[in-house]
Amino acid sequence: MEHCTVLRPADDPIELDLPLYGAQVQAGFPSPADDHIEGKLDLNEHLIRRPAATFFVRASGASMQGAGIFDEDLLVIDRSISAKDGDIVIAAVHGELTVKRLLKAAGAWQLTAENPDFPPLPIIGDTCEVWGVVTHSIRRHCGR
């Protein structure tokens, strides 16, 4: 089992509005950038709808690769959202937190990995419990 770590948001988050460019990066020729400013973006506002219910979790392991979640990615969790079939969730499984997809298959809930190397976990009794719904994942693409 791969265990996730919960991080707390900073005590004094800053608001930082940066211009949001509506760049179609695959579109080829650059045009004057001014035409493409769509507005201002604050990442906290973009990622966090309900601060009281939002937690950050560091993902661990390869089990959710197929969903685009990789080892060390940062996950944004919103506990105010009730989990539904198909959501990616943080679940407490045998006392440890793990990230999986919640699926209902043939009437039974299960937690599934998105990696063929990991078998699905049936949710039986109180050995598993949804801890929160993953709303975003944040991935670092440049290591320096």
Next chain:
Amino acid sequence: MATFGLVDCNNFYASCERLFQPGLRERPVVVLSNNDGCVIARSNEAKALGIAMGAPFFKVRQIAMEHGVVVRSSNYALYGDMSERVMSVLASQAPAHEVYSIDESFLDLDRLAVPDLTVWCQDLRRRTQQWTGIPVSIGVGPTKTLAKLANRLGRPALPQGEGGR
């Protein structure tokens, strides 16, 4: 007639520790004061073992070891953050509220126009627990003192079942 509610987080510090480590859920948990001197929070399981609020840790060390009690140093940054979350959920739901301590808040429910106050309180409990992960109890009464008393009476009877976090 005035109507007050008292929301009190259950075993607050112990519940905060459990949220981030679900493995602690069925186990007795105690949290110790700053210098690890005294017990300042107990889960229900720890209360059931007869571990008293405020007990010097050396006096309960033996029983803690015998029963596999999880012992935690206090982490006030964590408790402060979780308290703010709980208070902000209460602020978003009640017409007015007054923070009374790190884990208690009085709600002024006079101007609350709901068909059934009990259902509303049950809803608030459920929402607070879901959003923040912290279980709370709510007592309601015509004065703050009676709301607090109602809160106390609404809890399961436990040995040394006095309040505290």
